[in-house]
Amino acid sequence: MSLSIMNLEKSYSDISGKNLRVLGPIDLSVQNGEFVCLLGPTGCGKTTLLRVISGLEQADCGEISSEKGRLGYVFQQGALFPWMNIESNIKFPLKAAGMAADLCRSKAEEILDLVGLYEFRKSFPHELSGGMQQRTALARGLVTGPDLLLLDEPFASLDTRTGINLQEMLRNLCRRLSTTVIFVTHNIEEAVYLSDRIVVMGHRPGRIVRDESLSLEWPRNRLSSTFTEVLLSFRHTFEELVDPSISS
Amino acid sequence: MKGEIVHDGDIISFTGRFNITDIREVTSSLEGITASETILNFTNCKSIDASIAARIWSVSEAKKRKGISLLCQSMNTDIQKTFARFRAIDNRSIAPAPKRTLLYNFEDIGDRVLATWDTVSGLLSFTAQAFRALFSGKVRGPITAYYMEQSGVMAVPIVIALNWLMGVVLGYQAGYQMKQFGGELFMPALLAYSICWEIGPMMTAVLVAGRSGSAFAAEIGTMKVRQEIDALEVMGFNLYGYVVTPKMIALFIVMPLLVTVANFAGMAGGLAAGGFFLKMPSAVYIAEVRKALIPFDLYWGVVKSFFYSTIISVTGSYMGMRVRGGPAAVGKATTSAVVVSIFLVILVDALLSLVFVHLRPGLSL
Numbered sequence: 001m002s003l004s005i006m007n008l009e010k011s012y013s014d015i016s017g018k019n020l021r022v023l024g025p026i027d028l029s030v031q032n033g034e035f036v037c038l039l040g041p042t043g044c045g046k047t048t049l050l051r052v053i054s055g056l057e058q059a060d061c062g063e064i065s066s067e068k069g070r071l072g073y074v075f076q077q078g079a080l081f082p083w084m085n086i087e088s089n090i091k092f093p094l095k096a097a098g099m100a101a102d103l104c105r106s107k108a109e110e111i112l113d114l115v116g117l118y119e120f121r122k123s124f125p126h127e128l129s130g131g132m133q134q135r136t137a138l139a140r141g142l143v144t145g146p147d148l149l150l151l152d153e154p155f156a157s158l159d160t161r162t163g164i165n166l167q168e169m170l171r172n173l174c175r176r177l178s179t180t181v182i183f184v185t186h187n188i189e190e191a192v193y194l195s196d197r198i199v200v201m202g203h204r205p206g207r208i209v210r211d212e213s214l215s216l217e218w219p220r221n222r223l224s225s226t227f228t229e230v231l232l233s234f235r236h237t238f239e240e241l242v243d244p245s246i247s248s
Numbered sequence: 249m250k251g252e253i254v255h256d257g258d259i260i261s262f263t264g265r266f267n268i269t270d271i272r273e274v275t276s277s278l279e280g281i282t283a284s285e286t287i288l289n290f291t292n293c294k295s296i297d298a299s300i301a302a303r304i305w306s307v308s309e310a311k312k313r314k315g316i317s318l319l320c321q322s323m324n325t326d327i328q329k330t331f332a333r334f335r336a337i338d339n340r341s342i343a344p345a346p347k348r349t350l351l352y353n354f355e356d357i358g359d360r361v362l363a364t365w366d367t368v369s370g371l372l373s374f375t376a377q378a379f380r381a382l383f384s385g386k387v388r389g390p391i392t393a394y395y396m397e398q399s400g401v402m403a404v405p406i407v408i409a410l411n412w413l414m415g416v417v418l419g420y421q422a423g424y425q426m427k428q429f430g431g432e433l434f435m436p437a438l439l440a441y442s443i444c445w446e447i448g449p450m451m452t453a454v455l456v457a458g459r460s461g462s463a464f465a466a467e468i469g470t471m472k473v474r475q476e477i478d479a480l481e482v483m484g485f486n487l488y489g490y491v492v493t494p495k496m497i498a499l500f501i502v503m504p505l506l507v508t509v510a511n512f513a514g515m516a517g518g519l520a521a522g523g524f525f526l527k528m529p530s531a532v533y534i535a536e537v538r539k540a541l542i543p544f545d546l547y548w549g550v551v552k553s554f555f556y557s558t559i560i561s562v563t564g565s566y567m568g569m570r571v572r573g574g575p576a577a578v579g580k581a582t583t584s585a586v587v588v589s590i591f592l593v594i595l596v597d598a599l600l601s602l603v604f605v606h607l608r609p610g611l612s613l
Contacts, residue, residue, distance in 0.1 A: 056478055073482040079475035093483045 001147035008062030045206025069147030381488035400502025415517020437540035443514035465585035468568025469578035499557035
């Protein structure tokens with residue numbers, strides 16, 4: 001599913017009632033099957049942009065046009081429903097789409113197998129580790145076979161090893177399903193490892209400061225010199241964006 | 249322009265812009281003050297952030313306890329607004345000038361009116377959406393039954409206890425006063441009218457607002473904080489149908505029953521008061537109550553309970569949905585849900601009373 005954003009702007013009122021523009025103007029187009037990372041420092045409006053794309057928030061002005069299709073969203077803290085077990089959580093969006101119970105079960109079992117949680121399908125979210133909960137959230141995001149998958153820092157709260165494992169799993173699943181992905185992160189290495197294209201955002205207001213497609217081959221080796229070169233290049237861009245008054 | 253602090257005797261001048269990076273300099277400048285009165289001059293200060301304002305305020309408070317006062321002067325509007333969050337500071341120039349006071353007060357009143365209007369219009373629109381979902385959506389049986397149990401069955405003991413006690417108190421006080429004039433025989437009628445027309449439905453509504461309205465706000469608010477509401481929305485669910493209507497339906501079913509239970513519990517309290525304090529035989533009490541009440545009096549409580557159910561379920565859900573930010577906002581939403589629900593229950597009760605006097609047979613002004 002391709003997506004095109006033109007002249008998008010978003011403002012909030014601050015404490016004194018003044019209008020504060022947090023986003024835009026943003027122009028961005030995403031191709032079908034592309035894996036795009038929105039990379040930027042905290043508070044630059046990445047999540048706001050993702051919420052506007054998903055329709056959870058309204059933009060003040062601008063236009064988002066896309067083909068009609070299914071949408072998946074993976075939240076930073078999973079947002080699993082605590083009163084349902086893992087299997088029910090995953091089946092939930094399928095039921096919402098009106099799918100027959102048998103088909104729901106077989107689809108849920110298939111995705112549970114893919115994310116390695118089949119044995120835990122009857123467990124409740126609080127009985128699982130953070131990594132397993134995020135795998136469940138990913139499975140729930142992917143189970144409907146979304147044409148566009150939006151991920152909001154899904155691995156930010158995980159330890160490095162678990163994060164790396166989940167990155168690999170996500171990338172493989174998305175390649176396999178040819179899903180268009182917009183992935184929000186402030187982790188440069190994660191962005192370079194996962195994406196076809198990195199869009200770096202600056203803040204006050206949130207805007208695109210660098211937009212670059214990566215020519216790194218897949219599978220990517222985090223220790224290779226080309227990977228490190230790209231990583232350093234983005235790190236340089238990123239460090240220029242950080243507020244000097246904070247870094248000093 | 250970076251912030252700079254200049255000491256000149258008992259005057260400390262702040263120049264430029266101050267932010268968190270200047271906090272050490274600000275702290276050391278203020279903590280070194282020993283004079284009984286020192287002026288902090290902000291004439292050339294462009295801006296300060298909240299962290300600096302907070303530090304000045306906290307040091308000022310600590311100094312005040314030691315008999316040292318810090319007086320702020322010549323702040324621009326932005327700095328005044330930042331400081332306004334820490335009103336306790338002893339500050340002559342923060343207080344608006346007399347000419348500005350009126351305008352400031354009008355602005356403040358205007359802000360409050362607009363905020364209240366926002367809440368009222370939001371609540372009305374939310375109610376309309378909830379009713380639309382109620383009439384168009386499916387009923388989620390198991391979850392509705394869960395709310396019926398939580399809001400209805402679990403509330404029965406407290407509803408009985410409270411209304412029985414109200415009946416005892418009313419029965420005793422009314423009977424005691426009436427006895428002075430030999431009119432204690434009118435106590436059962438007075439008590440039955442009070443309980444069925446007002447106290448039974450009202451006390452039940454207040455209790456359900458406190459128990460269930462707050463629980464609805466806390467539940468939905470927590471779902472908002474944990475992004476579960478966002479997840480439902482992204483999946484294409486009608487939030488009103490999924491989250492709000494089960495609560496509404498549950499209260500529509502249990503509130504009339506609770507009000508009926510409350511009415512009988514209240515009248516039983518009056519029976520006890522009559523027996524203990526007025527030595528009134530229970531047969532006399534029951535006969536007097538039966539003579540006074542007509543079925544309309546009991547149905548009226550049921551009618552009222554539908555209004556109260558709507559108010560409590562919709563207000564609780566609306567306040568939960570308005571939660572933004574972290575867990576602290578959930579606490580505020582819970583409080584708002586209870587306060588607004590009880591206010592609206594009393595307001596609607598007053599309006600319904602006006603209708604009641606025209607509807608009830610045998611009652612005329």
